[in-house]
Amino acid sequence: MTGIRQLASRLDISIGTVSRALNDRPGVNAETRARVLQMADEIGYFANASGRSLRRGSTGAIGVVIETGSPSALGGDNFFFALLDAMQEVLTEQDYDLVLLPTRHAADPLDSFRRMIRRGMVDAIVLTATRRNDPRIELLLGSKVPFLTLGRSETPGDYSWIDLDFERVARTSVDRLVALGHRRIAVVTPTGDANLAFLYADAAVRALAEHGIDGPPDLILRAEPSEGGGVMVARDLLTRPERPTAIMCCSEPMTTGLYSEFLQAGLRIGRDMSVIGFRDNPHCRYLSPAPTCFALALDELGQHVANAIASIAAKDRTAAPRIRTIWPMEFRETASIGPPRSPDRS
Template sequence: MKVTIREVARQANVAPSTVSRVLKNSPSISQATKDKVNEIIKKLGYHPNEIARSLANKSSQTLGIVMTASAEDSFLNPFFTQFILGVTRYIENFDYSLLLSSAKNEEDELNQISRAVNSKRVDGIILLTVREQDENVKYLLKSQFPFVVVGRPNNEGDIMWVDNDNTKAMKDVTETLISSGHKRIAFIGGSQKLQVTKSRLLGYKEALQRHEYPVEKDLIIEADFTEEEGYRATVELLKKQRDIDAIVTTDDLIAYGSMGAIKDLGYQIPQDISVTGFNNTLLAPYLSPSLTSVEINATELGCQAAKILLKHICDEELESNHHIVDTKLILRSSTK
C-alpha cells in the first residue's frame, strides 16, 4: 500500500498541513519538527507525487522574472546577474525554480506577464523596475496575483517591494563631492519615468539645495543604462557646459561611457572632472582611474525580494511588506 501524507502526519503526531510545510521547507516550522517529520518520511519511505502535489496546491514551484529589455542587453548590466543570483540562492532552499523571459518593450512586458499568469506557469512574479502609472503593477493588482517589485512604488502600502534608500545614497554622493570643493555637478540618469531615477535625482537636488547650490536643468540629462549612452550624454553635456567639474551617474555602465568621453575630449579624471557610478560593479576597481561607486548589494536585493514573495505565497506572516537594503559609498580614484 502506498504511504500517504496522512500516515506520515499520524506517526509524527502532527497535522498533514505541517508535513506539507516540512516538504516545502517552510521557515515557519521549527527545525526540531522538521527533523522529526523527515525521520518518519525516511522510515516509511514516503515519496510525494510532485505533479499531484503541484496540482493540488495549484502550485508550479516556480517564480517568474520578465527582463525589461532583450536578455542579451539585460545581462550586459551586472546588476541583473547579481540580483538573479540572490533570488536563486534563496529559492533553491525551498525547491523552487526561476523562469526568465525577455521583453522588447513595455507593451511586450505586459504581454509576457499576462501569459505567465494565465498559463499558471509561475506562482509569483518579480518586477525589476517600477514606473509611474505602471501598467504591469495595475494588471497584477487587478488579477490578485502575487508579485514583488524592485523599487519604491507610489502606493507602497499596497504592494510588496524591496529597494535601497536611493535618495539618501545619491544625496551622500553629491554632498561628498560638494565637501571636496566641487562647484558644478552634473547628473546623468535613466528615464525619469522610473522610480529609481526619480529617487536618485531627488537626492542629488536635495544635496545641492542644502548647500545653496542652484539646481540647473541644463546639468541634468537622461541616458539609457549603457556605456554608449553614458558616452553620448557626457559629450552632449561638455559641449554646452565646459565648466562642469563633476558628474554623478545612476549606473556604473553610464559612468564607464562618461569616463571614456571625458578622456576623449581632453579632460583628466579627477583633476578636471570627477565621476561617480552606482552599483559598484566588478570592473569598477579595475578601471583607470578606479571608479567611485555606490554598493547597492544587488544579491541581497534579490534574496529579500524572493523571501518576501515566497512568504506571501506560502501564507506566512510578513513582518513588513517591504525591505530596505543598505548601501555604501566606495571612494576610489575617479573623485578627488
C-alpha cells in the first residue's frame, strides 16, 4: 500500500506538507517540493481517488452517458470514439478524467441513471442522444449535477446544449434537389424518440412547402436507423406506382441500406434515384457513388464540447454561462444526385 503516510514517513515529513507539495499549494519550500515529487514518482504514488474526492467534494471526473443496445441514429460508426478522442485531449489538460457511462436501452434507463448521478461518481455529465421528451433531462434538472446535452430536446428548462444544424442540413438538401428539378422527394428519419428526427423532418417539410411542394405526407417516412431500416424503406418506395425521384435521409446506416436495395433493383444512383445522406462518414465514403452528404469538423466539435462541459463543471458556478451551440455542417455534393430521369408529372 502506498498511501500518503508511507510517502511522508519516508521523507520524514508530515502528510500535510506532502499533500501541499503534490497539489501545488503555496507554503512549501521549493526544495522540499522537489524531494516530494521525486519520491512520489519513485514509489509510484497516486492519491487515492476515493479519499481525495471525499474530502474535496468533487471527483474530477466527467461522465458521458451513452446508450447501448439500440441502433444509434448518428451512425454506428466511430462517431463517438472520434468525438471522445478530441474531448479527452482538452479534458486531460484541465485535469479531468473522462469516463463513459453506458446505460442499457432495453432496461429502464432511469433507475441506473438515477444511481449514477445521486452517488456522485462524476462532477458533470454529458448526455447524448437526446430524445424529444427526455425524462433524463428532468432528472438532471432536479439534481445538483451540472450537465450538458449533446442534442436538443423539447423538455423545457434552463440547461446548456450543443447540437448539429439539422435544420440547415434538411433545408440545403431540399433546396438542392428542387433546383435539380425534383418534385417528388422522400424524406426519411429514424423511428424512436430521438429529437433529431423531428428537427430534420420538420425543417424538410417547411422547405418543401416554401417551394410549393406540400403534397400528402406519404413521402415523409420513418424507419429504424439501421441498414435494415433503409432496405425496408427502399422496398416500400419501389412498389409505389409513382415512386419518388429523390430521397434524403439523416442516418448513415440507413443510407447504406437504401443503396443496397436500390442497386439490387437495378436503379442507378444519381440518375434513376438521387440520394442525399447525412454525415460524411468513412463507411459511406466507399459506397459508389459516394453519397452526397454533409461534412463535420469532428475534432473541433469535440474540443468545443470538452471546453463547454469543463466550464460547466467548474466549481465557480456563479458565472457559468448557458451554452447553446448549433454546429454547422458543410454540404458535399457528389454524383449521387442529379436531375430526375423522367420528367415528373406532379
